[in-house]
Amino acid sequence: MKSITIKKLYTLHSWVGLITGILLFVIAFTGAVAVFTRPELKIWANEEIRAEIPIQSHKIATTIEQYAEKVGPAYLEEVHIRLPSTRNSETARVIYEGHFDTPNGGEEHKGTVYEFHPLNWSLVTENDMETFFNLEKYDMSTFLAHFHADLHLGRPLGFILTGLLGLTLMVSIVTGLFIHRKILAQLFTFRISKTFSLMLNDGHKVMSVWAVLFHSVIAFTGAFLGLATVILVPAAAYVGFNGDQEKLLETFTAIKAPIIANVAQPTKLADIIDISIQQRPDLTFDNVSIMGYGDQNALVYISGDGSDQLGGETLVYHGATAEYIRTQAKFGRLEGITGKILDAMFPLHFGNFGGLLVKSIWAILGLSTALVPITGLMLWIERGLNAQNPTHSKRTYQNFNKLLIGSCGGVVLATVALFIAQLLFNKVMPNQDHTDMIFITFFGIWLGALILPFIINQALALKAIVLGSGLLMVLIMPLDALLTGSHIFNVFETQHYVSVSVDLTMLFLGTLLLVVYSKMTQKHRALNSMPISTTAIEGGA
Amino acid sequence: MIIVCKQWLNTVFCRFNSDARTASMQRKNITFNGFKNRTFLAIVLTLIASVVMIPGMATYLPLHKNDAIGLPTLFFPFIWTALFIYSYMARSITKVWLVMSALILIHIACIYFALSGNTP
């Protein structure tokens, strides 16, 4: 390849990294944490669901029947139940939905959403669908998941931004692959004993190259998921469905409405749930959808994860007889290859297709996705500071470094602080909405950390952020034990296995961070006085 | 903070704008000719072209309807990336303009004929 082409690609690579690097770290880091949002962090953040919740099929069936009478037959076209046993939310949720004709010849979906206590199925809240889906009620786990998805900037701005970041990550990957042509030769190269810049350079390449497939998958699926609802689906529906997005979504959705017979016959929901559990012990069921509840032709779709199928499976039953009809994937039943790709898309982004092992791998590789732009930016700063004829002033590089420390370190500190904040809010304001306080805590701490390097010495600020994050992580376990009474010594009694595991993980990570802090303190002076070889850095590019 | 943001913007643009003059940057950056033009192509026209191609491709892809609609949607990130890189890498800016314009016009025509029910 010609040197001018390489130079162009290199410039493009560094330019894209320079503009998107910090934001990419923020998205990738919160993404790595968000892998555990459902159910691990959800369970940890809500005391009521910390112990296992059995599927009470008869309780579910009687509650559905009771509220079906209350909402009336117009709202029984679709009944969607989120089972509490998977502990993906703090309540069991039931939606009764009806389709109504509008004056302009269209169709409107209206309904009521009930939230029930996950154990005794007592009513917690009742809202109409529109109000419910516009509610912004977050605990720390959902806050992090939504922050990763749209930075809490809402639709469409937030989704467009994260989608575009996925696209720019793809540009960085493609240009990076062309620049680093000696990929295989340098695959194992990590020269720790040489200079700091060389270590950064090697670290950047090792993380980029080894996990290139992972980065590519995350970039592609992230771009698709971010832009799907705001650009891709409207554009796709424009010709094929004359702009009717709902019709397009219905075509691609696995759950189909039956032809209603208008003959009343009870839906055997309890039997269907029991049969499903008995027949498919490999699946963990999370959702049930009943199309035409109480009708002779009602269809029941019960979906779960855990089998060999990448996107989970949905078992379909005849509602009135509890007769098994078929098993289908979410999109895989569609003719063509699109359904199969769509089925793989979501689990490959979320890493929820192989239990805790895959989630852990996804989280660590996600952290590498976050660290790649950071090492790239640090390298750019290092080179700028050590260049004999730098492109910018020394002050510019230093200020950029401060921005990097504040914004990236700050998001880590703010995320860790959410754990402590959630425990305190649960204790001080039980059964209340903590959304505002969660927002204030996260953005307040992030802003504070962002300003810190500009007020005090940047090295000191970095150490303070590392120390703060480490101490907060270590504090989570004793604070949880103190405030909730749930700890490792009574775990067999309380059966809070997941939440105690979260506590232990945070303790381990906190200790690790404190060790890093201690090493930083020891080596700080030595690192500052270390001679930096610019030629070696340039040679590595 | 504002100063840092200004410096950051300055850094980004000075790095690529061949006209930018800073005290430390006496030499001209000639990596990209017509940088502003290419940036416009990469940011604006690339997005328009890749979005227009989603419904456009659905009209002529000889696949099952689900794939004809679904695959262009899935291709979008790849098309965008390819066009973005092409905007900067191509030697001639005129050629980039021509390719982008042709892609947009052809796909708009496909959409028009599909919606109006006529075949070209």
Added chain:
Amino acid sequence: MLAVAMILTTLGIYLLNNHGALTRKMKNQILGISTNIVAAALFCNLYGVTRGLFIYLAMFALLGMLLTFLLGSKKRV
């Protein structure tokens, strides 16, 4: 079986690593690749072909990265 698959992946990567560079020895290359193929087959057997393949690739990336960081380069490449 999971532990065996992980150990084989690690071993395969280790065999391909020659002091911070991809080994030039044909014997080690063949051994390293074969070990990884066996590891991939074990993952596919455990999780099904599609899931197993994705899990193997992710594990290969993770272990490769960690091994490179842990072992470092003993000589300049």
